[in-house]
Amino acid sequence: MGLSCSRSTRGFTLIELMIAVAIVGLLVAIAYPSYMQHIQNSWRESARLCLLDMAQQMERRYAADLGYNLVDANGDKNDDLLMASSCVTEGDMATRYQFSGGPNKNGFSVLARPIGGQASDECGSLGLDQSGKQTASGSAGVAGCW
Numbered sequence: 001m002g003l004s005c006s007r008s009t010r011g012f013t014l015i016e017l018m019i020a021v022a023i024v025g026l027l028v029a030i031a032y033p034s035y036m037q038h039i040q041n042s043w044r045e046s047a048r049l050c051l052l053d054m055a056q057q058m059e060r061r062y063a064a065d066l067g068y069n070l071v072d073a074n075g076d077k078n079d080d081l082l083m084a085s086s087c088v089t090e091g092d093m094a095t096r097y098q099f100s101g102g103p104n105k106n107g108f109s110v111l112a113r114p115i116g117g118q119a120s121d122e123c124g125s126l127g128l129d130q131s132g133k134q135t136a137s138g139s140a141g142v143a144g145c146w
Contacts (some may be wrong), residue, residue, distance in 0.1 A: 047112040050087035068103030
């Protein structure tokens with residue numbers, strides 16, 4: 001009796017394996033940039049919400065003290081509380097955005113500047129002031145970023 005091995009029981013050929021690897025590589029090449037864009041958008045949204053939180057804190061301060069700047073009992077300005085907001089320090093935000101700005105008696109301005117992996121974000125720096133004016137320094141424009 002002769003033993004014969006049919007082609008279907010021998011497994012994959014090298015060509016079939018290379019085609020499968022090429023298909024997986026193509027899917028990864030398409031999916032990875034999309035995934036990274038999604039990650040940048042989510043961090044931008046976190047920074048945007050943080051700016052809105054800071055603005056809300058400033059408005060509460062204005063309602064209580066009739067001024068945006070905070071003066072303590074000794075007469076010293078204490079505006080560091082604005083940048084110590086929990087949204088600035090939570091998660092990985094400090095490695096993605098640098099927050100700056102502050103109040104004066106009649107207004108305030110806060111800015112979130114992307115750093116690190118977020119620096120390539122198409123929106124660039126996001127800003128907000130006491131009149132509600134929103135800014136974005138990147139190519140996407142204010143409407144696409146806010």
